[in-house]
Every structure is written in structure tokens, then in C-alpha cells.
Amino acid sequence: MDTNHAAETRAYDLVLAYIKGEIAAGELKLGDKLPSERTLMTRLSLSRNSVREALRQLENMGFVRSVHGQGSFLVNEAGRGFAELFSMLLLLHQTDRQEFWELRRCLETSAFAAAAAAPDSACLAEMEQAVEQMEQAGTLEQLEQAEEAFHRALLACSGNRLFRLIQNALAAPGQTYRRETLTTLDESVRAPLCATHRRILESLRTGRTTQGLAALEEHFRLIR
Amino acid sequence: MDTNHAAETRAYDLVLAYIKGEIAAGELKLGDKLPSERTLMTRLSLSRNSVREALRQLENMGFVRSVHGQGSFLVNEAGRGFAELFSMLLLLHQTDRQEFWELRRCLETSAFAAAAAAPDSACLAEMEQAVEQMEQAGTLEQLEQAEEAFHRALLACSGNRLFRLIQNALAAPGQTYRRETLTTLDESVRAPLCATHRRILESLRTGRTTQGLAALEEHFRLIR
DNA sequence: GGCTCCAACTGGTAGGACCAGTTGCGTTTT
DNA sequence: AAAACGCAACTGGTCCTACCAGTTGGAGCC
Numbered sequence: 471m472d473t474n475h476a477a478e479t480r481a482y483d484l485v486l487a488y489i490k491g492e493i494a495a496g497e498l499k500l501g502d503k504l505p506s507e508r509t510l511m512t513r514l515s516l517s518r519n520s521v522r523e524a525l526r527q528l529e530n531m532g533f534v535r536s537v538h539g540q541g542s543f544l545v546n547e548a549g550r551g552f553a554e555l556f557s558m559l560l561l562l563h564q565t566d567r568q569e570f571w572e573l574r575r576c577l578e579t580s581a582f583a584a585a586a587a588a589p590d591s592a593c594l595a596e597m598e599q600a601v602e603q604m605e606q607a608g609t610l611e612q613l614e615q616a617e618e619a620f621h622r623a624l625l626a627c628s629g630n631r632l633f634r635l636i637q638n639a640l641a642a643p644g645q646t647y648r649r650e651t652l653t654t655l656d657e658s659v660r661a662p663l664c665a666t667h668r669r670i671l672e673s674l675r676t677g678r679t680t681q682g683l684a685a686l687e688e689h690f691r692l693i694r
Numbered sequence: 695m696d697t698n699h700a701a702e703t704r705a706y707d708l709v710l711a712y713i714k715g716e717i718a719a720g721e722l723k724l725g726d727k728l729p730s731e732r733t734l735m736t737r738l739s740l741s742r743n744s745v746r747e748a749l750r751q752l753e754n755m756g757f758v759r760s761v762h763g764q765g766s767f768l769v770n771e772a773g774r775g776f777a778e779l780f781s782m783l784l785l786l787h788q789t790d791r792q793e794f795w796e797l798r799r800c801l802e803t804s805a806f807a808a809a810a811a812a813p814d815s816a817c818l819a820e821m822e823q824a825v826e827q828m829e830q831a832g833t834l835e836q837l838e839q840a841e842e843a844f845h846r847a848l849l850a851c852s853g854n855r856l857f858r859l860i861q862n863a864l865a866a867p868g869q870t871y872r873r874e875t876l877t878t879l880d881e882s883v884r885a886p887l888c889a890t891h892r893r894i895l896e897s898l899r900t901g902r903t904t905q906g907l908a909a910l911e912e913h914f915r916l917i918r
Numbered sequence: 919g920g921c922t923c924c925a926a927c928t929g930g931t932a933g934g935a936c937c938a939g940t941t942g943c944g945t946t947t948t
Numbered sequence: 949a950a951a952a953c954g955c956a957a958c959t960g961g962t963c964c965t966a967c968c969a970g971t972t973g974g975a976g977c978c
Contacts, residue, residue, distance in 0.1 A: 481962065486778065493785050500786060506928060517963040519743060522929090523750045530751050531779045533786070538702075538929050539970030546788055548779065554710065555755045555772065559859075561717050562724060562757070564770055569856045572804070576857075580800035632793045633800075635783075636860065705931065730959060741932040746960090762960050763939030921978070928971070933964105940959065947952065 484514050485524030493544075504534065504542040549635045553642035560643065567647055570640065575690045577636060578621065581628035582670070582686055586679045593627035597671045604664045613660075614648055620667055627674070651693050663692055708738050709748030717768075728758065728766040776863035784867065791871055794864065799914045801860060802845065805852035806894070806910055810903045817851035821895045828888045837884075838872055844891055851898070875917050887916055 488510070492498040505513065510521045525542055528534035532547040559565045585593070600623060603616035618641075625637045655663070666689045673682030712734070716722040729737065734745045749766055752758035756771035783789045809817070824847060827840035842865075849861045879887070890913045897906025 490782070490785060508928090519746075519964090520962065522743075523747060525929095526747045526750055527754050527775075527778075528782075530754050531775070531782065533782050536929060537971090539927085539972080541928055541971095544786075546786060548783060548788065551751075551755070554751075558714070558752075558755065558757050559772060561714060562768075562770060564772065565855050565859075569854045572808070572854050573856045573860075576800055576804035580796070580803070584796070630793045630796050631789050632783075632797045635789075636797075732959090735933095743933090744931065749960095760960060761940090763941080763958085765940095765959055919978105921976100923974105923976085925974090926972085929969085931968075932966085934966105935962100935964080937962075938960085941957085943954105943956090945952100945954080948950085 480523075481516055481520040482524030482527065484516060485510060485521055486527070488514060489524075489528065489544075498544055500544055500546055502544050504544060506541060549638035549641075552639035556639065556643045567643075570643060570647065571690065571694050573636075574640065574644070575686075577633055578624060579683065579686060581625050581630070581633050582674070582682055583679070584629060585624065585627035586674055586677065586682060588629070589674050590627050590629070593623050594671070594674060596623035597627070597674075601664070601668050601671055604667060610649075610652055614645075614652055617648065617652075617667070618645070624670070655693075659692060663689070666692060704747075705740055705744040706748035706751065708740060709734060709745055710751070712738060713748075713752065713768075722768055724768055724770055726768050728768060730765060773859050773862035777866035780863065780867045791867075794867060794871065795914065795918050797860075798864065798868070799910075801857055802848060803907065803910060805849050805854070805857055806898070806906055807903070808853060809848065809851035810898055810901065810906060812853070813898050814851050814853070817847050818895070818898060820847035821851070821898075825888070825891050825895055828891060834873075834876055838869075838876055841872065841876075841891070842869070848894070879917075883916060887913070890916060 489498065489504070498504070504510075504525075507518055507521050507525065510516070511518045514521070525534055525536060529536055529542075530551040532550040533544060534542050535545045535547065536542040556565075597620055600616050600620035604613060604620065607613040607616055622634075622637065625633050628634075666685050669685040670682050670689065673679065673685060713722065713728070722728070728734075728749075731742055731745050731749065734740070735742045738745070749758055749760060753760055753766075754775040756774040757768060758766050759769045759771065760766040780789075821844055824840050824844035828837060828844065831837040831840055846858075846861065849857050852858075890909050893909040894906050894913065897903065897909060
């Protein structure tokens with residue numbers, strides 16, 4: 471194995487270090503406006519190019535949002551750039567849809583368990599709304615959106631922000647897969663699909679965890 | 695809520711699209727050398743700045759490795775840039791160690807189940823070696839490395855590349871947490887810790903899944 | 919007071935210049 | 949002829965300047 475990974479240091483590392491320092495010092499918090507590129511340039515004795523490459527990296531990670539004419543802001547949209555990442559992974563055959571579904575199943579099972587242990591009424595309400603929208607969905611697109619909303623609420627219910635982060639990261643290919651699955655779905659499967667979602671929700675309300683986990687399993691069998 | 699997220703298009707998107715096109719067309723595959731920045735510049739009618747910003751993004755995602763004097767290469771080091779991401783998440787209090795452990799537990803539980811269904815002898819051998827190193831570890835550092843190797847092998851055993859990707863992403867904070875935990879660990883806990891790892895391995899060999907899951911749970915109770 | 923408009927910000931892009939590693943080929947040396 | 953050297957032509961890394969294009973806020977006008 472080569473062990474010289476960390477040897478290289480780039481100019482824009484200074485910018486990253488500076489931003490992180492400001493955050494650690496409490497000078498910078500979420501929503502704040504970063505110093506302008508030209509300010510950072512002079513302050514850190516760097517070219518604007520280097521500053522911009524650092525900001526691109528932060529923007530790519532979802533921590534910075536640069537708006538033309540306004541400035542750059544510290545935000546929390548972590549996972550935004552992951553859409554690109556996953557499309558590349560798929561393109562390079564470094565993953566496939568089976569692994570994708572397996573990860574989703576893994577996350578949602580854990581999320582369900584966490585949610586069942588301490589259900590959040592707001593999230594339950596969201597899930598209720600999503601299930602109703604699924605049941606009443608006229609178009610496929612509505613069904614799609616409702617289904618996604620349901621799972622988003624379920625993940626949110628877990629309270630784990632990392633789970634949601636990964637879910638967001640999976641959102642882009644997820645939409646593709648969801649559409650593929652739903653369009654090829656036999657109409658006869660649609661009713662059980664809705665029923666499964668409702669059972670998951672109800673089991674969270676009644677605390678019947680094992681029943682809910684079974685419903686989750688069935689859900690992934692149906693949709694995979 | 696504002697809904698104009700996707701309106702903006704940047705110059706470097708052209709580069710990303712071009713690279714992806716080349717990959718899709720089979721012109722470019724892992725390990726290949728990308729066209730030089732100056733070539734891309736003229737070929738796509740962009741400034742070198744824009745080309746570089748695109749390459750930085752790809753490099754940040756771990757798909758490109760630029761080497762001074764040699765060129766840029768298409769690689770698969772996805773997750774390399776995630777170390778930065780997680781340190782930022784922690785810095786901004788967008789996650790914490792509890793969520794971190796919960797994610798690890800979630801992944802490893804699923805990975806164990808997958809591994810139990812179709813155990814891979816090579817990975818089992820790696821795990822065996824890791825357990826032995828744990829049992830014979832003299833220094834804390836050795837224990838640390840052996841423990842990490844064990845879990846790396848377990849995740850690899852699942853066969854799911856996304857799992858390994860996320861594990862790599864978690865590696866940086868993982869090392870910090872692992873060290874924190876192990877250094878504060880009572881010496882009396884060390885033996886059971888090794889025993890737990892061995893039990894996980896043995897259960898994979900004997901196919902006693904429920905026993906293995908219990909051992910995994912105990913592991914996370916011990917180490918958290 | 920409310921309006922318009924312009925000046926002074928902001929980021930986005932372009933192109934040139936130079937530094938600094940790497941590579942390979944031609945020349946020189948042995 | 950084989951080995952060593954060295955230069956030229958790549959490569960990415962950085963800096964600079966200039967300009968375009970949105971946004972903002974205040975000066976001045978209605």
C-alpha cells in the first residue's frame with residue numbers, strides 16, 4: 471500500500487481551515503454570509519482562483535451556497551452534491567440498484583426501530599398525510615411523491631440526522647428507481663402497497679414493532 | 695419555501711457532462727488518464743478556471759485524482775472527501791457521536807445479515823486474522839487497528855459496495871471515536887470485547903444468525 | 919413619501935502568465 | 949553500443965487582471 475496520501479497540500483486548504491476556524495470560534499454560524507471572495511483573497515494572501523476552488527468544494531459538500539450578486543452563505547444542505555456522486559457511481563458500475571435497495575432497507579429498518587421507540591407526533595402526522603395521498607393518488611406522479619414523502623417522514627421520525635443525510639444522498643437515484651418500479655407495477659399491487667404503508671404507520675402508533683417490521687419487509691419485497 | 699433550486703447552470707457542468715458522456719460511451723474507464731486541462735479548455739470552449747473547478751468537484755467526490763506534472767486520472771476513491779464532510783457536520787453540530795454509532799450499528803447489522811446468508815471465505819479469513827490480532831494486541835494502537843480491520847472485513851463480507859462506501863466515509867471520525875472509547879475503556883472490558891468479536895465471527899461460520907446478532911448488539915453496548 | 923436610477927458591491931467567466939513537477943527523447947559520455 | 953545526462957515539451961498549481969452579470973442600497977428626482 472502507498473502511504474503518501476496526505477503529503478500534498480493545496481492552497482485552498484487554507485480557506486477550508488480558515489472557515490472551519492471561524493466556525494469553531496463562533497464567528498460564523500449556519501445562515502451567515504461568508505466574507506466575499508475578494509476579501510478572503512486578500513485576507514489569506516491567495517488568488518481568487520484558489521479561494522473559488524475552496525468554495526466550490528464547500529458548495530459541493532453542501533455547506534456553502536454561492537448566489538450570484540449576493541454572496542456565499544453557510545448552509546446545511548449536506549448531501550446536495552451527492553446526486554452527482556451516485557450517478558457517477560452507477561455510471562462506473564461501482565454500485566447497482568440491488569445495493570441501493572439494500573441500503574434503503576437497512577436504513578429504514580433502523581429508522582423504524584428508532585421511531586417506534588420514541589415516535590414523534592409531527593412526523594406521524596406527516597406520514598398519515600402521505601399515506602392518505604397515496605391512497606387517493608390519481609396519477610402516478612402523485613403516488614410517487616406521496617411515497618417519497620412517507621419515507622422521508624419515516625426517516626425524519628428516527629431523529630438521526632445522518633440517516634436523513636444519506637436518504638437525501640439517495641434521493642436522486644431513488645426517484646429514478648421509484649419511477650421505474652411504479653410504472654412497471656401491476657395495478658393489482660398498488661392496493662397492497664398502500665396497505666403496507668398504512669400498516670407501517672399504524673404499527674408505529676400502536677407500538678406493535680414486530681408487526682411493523684414485517685410490513686416493512688413486505689414493502690421492500692413489493693417494490694424492489 | 696423557495697423552489698428555484700435547479701434553475702442555475704454553471705459552466706463547469708459542461709465538463710461534468712462531457713466526462714460522463716465519455717464514460718457512458720466507453721471512451722473513458724477507471725484508471726484512464728483524462729484529457730489535460732488545456733485540452734478540455736479548448737475542446738469545450740471554456741476557461742481553464744471553469745475546467746479546474748469541475749475537476750476539483752470530481753476530485754472532491756473521489757472520482758478524479760490530479761497529479762502535478764502527470765495529469766488527471768479517473769479513479770474510484772469515492773468517499774475520500776467525506777472526511778472533510780463529517781468534520782464539518784460535527785463542527786456545525788449537524789450530527790453527533792450517538793448518531794454516528796447508530797448508523798454504524800445499522801450498517802453492520804445489515805451487513806452481518808447479508809454476510810450470514812452468503813459468507814465469503816476470504817472475508818472470514820480476514821476477520822479471523824483481525825480477531826487474533828485483537829486478542830494478541832499489546833498496544834492500544836494495535837487493538838485499534840485490529841478492531842477496524844475486523845469491521846472493515848465484516849462490511850466487505852456483505853458484498854454491498856455502498857455499505858463499504860459509507861464505512862469509508864465514516865472512517866475519519868470513526869478513528870477518533872474508536873480511540874476515545876478504547877482509551878477510556880476499563881481494562882476489564884477488553885477481554886469481553888475480544889470475545890464479542892470472536893462470537894460474531896463464529897456465528898458467521900456456524901450460521902447461528904440470532905446468536906451473532908446478539909453479539910453485535912452487545913458489541914455496540916460495550917463500545918458506545 | 920414614493921419612485922427611479924446609478925454606483926458599488928457580489929459572484930461567474932475568460933485568458934494570460936508563470937511556477938513546478940514529470941516524462942521522454944536526443945545528445946553526450948563512458 | 950550502452951549508460952548517463954540534460955533539455956524540451958508536456959502536465960497540473962497558482963496568480964493576476966479584466967470583464968460580464970446579477971443584487972443591493974442610497975442619492976436624487978418626481
